[in-house]
Amino acid sequence: MDLSRSGKDTGDIAIPVREVKSSKSGKGAPPVVTTTTRLGQTPPAAGWKRGVGIIDLILRVCAIAATLAAAAVMGTTDQNLPFFTQFFQFQASYDDFPTFTFFLAGNAITCAYLVLSLPFSIVCIVRPHVIGARMLLLIFDTLALALTMSAASAAAAIVYLAHNGNPNTNWPALCQQFNEFCPRVSGAVVGSFLGVLILTVLVVLSAAALRRN
Incomplete structure (x- = not known):
């Protein structure tokens, strides 16, 4: 997974999540989730x-x-x-x-x-x-x-x-x-x-x- 883009361009911080490799059959592999948190955003x-x-x-x-x-x-x-x-x-x-x-x-x-x-x-x-x-x-x-x-x-x-x-x-x-x-x-x-x-x-x-x- 490519994380080369800097957060300075978008104002976001990308928190990577390790991708879990599936078994040989490739079935039941969980999806890759990327969480983004904005700094300075008021709830x-x-x-x-x-x-x-x-x-x-x-x-x-x-x-x-x-x-x-x-x-x-x-x-x-x-x-x-x-x-x-x-x-x-x-x-x-x-x-x-x-x-x-x-x-x-x-x-x-x-x-x-x-x-x-x-x-x-x-x-x-x-x-x-x-x-x-x-x-x-x-x-x-x-x-x-x-x-x-x-x-x-x-x-x-x-x-x-x-x-x-x-x-x-x-x-x-x-x-x-x-x-x-x-x-x-x-x-x-x-x-x-x-x-x-x-x-x-x-x-x-x-x-x-x-x-x-």
């Missing part, structure tokens, strides 16, 4: 996981922006309404509502976690077959998703009451007077739910990547 599974890792990193940056914006808007929401004179005013601030305080803390914690998770996401891109980092992200992403969902849902209930009130309990709609406070807290809740959506996608991606291992 399909590794390429797919690396693509998932890149998407994961981009989504984490988007989730950081969403939760940071939600926490910042809620933390800076404040409005005063003058009543007769400037010395007697009605004030609405996020810290007047424990639910909004919990909302601010929940989104801030999630944002901090997502920043700390960026190096692990990069590891999943560089070494796509590492299971430990992906499993760690899946667990903490699920916890962050639960925290952000609970904070956003609780704040959404208060925002609904502020916009519509509750006639059965004689709760007035505060947004009829506080026309600056309510749009800001509503925007913060929308940003938090956007973070929830991105975290849900991150959990699904991590689960899919682990399933392919």
